[in-house]
Amino acid sequence: MYPQSPSTAIRLTVLAGLLLLAGCDKIPGLGPDPRVAQRDAEAKAIGGACRHALRGLEDCYTLNPKAAKASVFAGWKEMDAYMRENKIEGTPSVLTKAEKPEPRKGSSNTEIETETRDPASSRSRS
Numbered sequence: 001m002y003p004q005s006p007s008t009a010i011r012l013t014v015l016a017g018l019l020l021l022a023g024c025d026k027i028p029g030l031g032p033d034p035r036v037a038q039r040d041a042e043a044k045a046i047g048g049a050c051r052h053a054l055r056g057l058e059d060c061y062t063l064n065p066k067a068a069k070a071s072v073f074a075g076w077k078e079m080d081a082y083m084r085e086n087k088i089e090g091t092p093s094v095l096t097k098a099e100k101p102e103p104r105k106g107s108s109n110t111e112i113e114t115e116t117r118d119p120a121s122s123r124s125r126s
Contacts, residue, residue, distance in 0.1 A: 043067040047075025051083065053093035 046067050050060035060072055083090065 040068065040071045043071030044075030044078070047072035047077075048079035049075075051076045051079035052088075052090050054090040055093070 043064075046064050047057075047060060050057070050063075050072070055063075057073060057076055060076065061067075061069055064072065082088070
């Protein structure tokens with residue numbers, strides 16, 4: 001048998017370590033970032049919802065500027081294939097501007113103060 005040089009032993013050790021770690025994706029820092037995967041899944045869901053709502057891709061991109069366009073398109077395309085395969089009709093969405101509720105009559109600050117005031121203190125003033 002030939003004597004092994006130190007560099008060969010190091011190479012074999014490194015190779016054995018790499019083979020052990022080759023199938024391991026649970027080590028923190030080595031896998032994909034979960035936040036990126038979540039954003040991708042959300043963008044695909046947005047695309048699917050846009051297709052189901054009978055919106056075009058351009059409208060979907062305009063309404064969701066922060067979503068990744070490639071993922072939105074992938075979700076839209078998947079939903080389109082699913083709807084065609086299962087003969088599902090889309091439901092058009094109605095976009096309306098959210099109106100602010102008007103303040104109720106008689107809801108002034110003085111009314112709130114009288115409600116929060118201690119009843120014993122109001123008796124002593126009368």
